[in-house]
Amino acid sequence: KAPKLITAEMVRGMKQGSVIVDAAAEGGGNCALTCPGETVVEGGVTICGPLNLPSEMPWHASTLYSRNLTAFVLAFLKDGRFTLDLGDEILRGALVTHGGEVRLATAS
Numbered sequence: 429k430a431p432k433l434i435t436a437e438m439v440r441g442m443k444q445g446s447v448i449v450d451a452a453a454e455g456g457g458n459c460a461l462t463c464p465g466e467t468v469v470e471g472g473v474t475i476c477g478p479l480n481l482p483s484e485m486p487w488h489a490s491t492l493y494s495r496n497l498t499a500f501v502l503a504f505l506k507d508g509r510f511t512l513d514l515g516d517e518i519l520r521g522a523l524v525t526h527g528g529e530v531r532l533a534t535a536s
Contacts, residue, residue, distance in 0.1 A: 430455035436470075444472030453477035 430452035439448070439461055450462040453476075461470050462477040469475070478484060503519060504510055514520050523531045 430458050432458060432460050434459040434461075436460045439473050439475070440471055442471075442473045446472075447474045447476065449476045449478070449481075451478075451481050453481075454479050 434448065439459065448459050448462075450457045450459045452458045453462050453464045456462075457464060457477055459475055461468065461475050463475075464477045465479045467474060467476045500518075500522075503516070504512065506513075512519070512523075512526070514523075514526075520531075525531060
């Protein structure tokens, strides 16, 4: 059983809009007001009690990665066509080879 480290009184003393993510919710929680498996709001303080926090993180990381990768690939498109803009610092810095030459110093 998880030790109670945050009392109800401590939660009442927090600013409205504060958030507690109780990583020990599966074992009963470190916050006295944690409801395992639920998100509750007490006095304007949001208390999240995830049951398996590590299993929820890969989805978020994968979503963030896919969004970033999509934005990167879309940066190569101009008017629906693939365009290599060597004036774009980010795209230029991502080039490993171009025109038969190794462009990225660390790749050679």
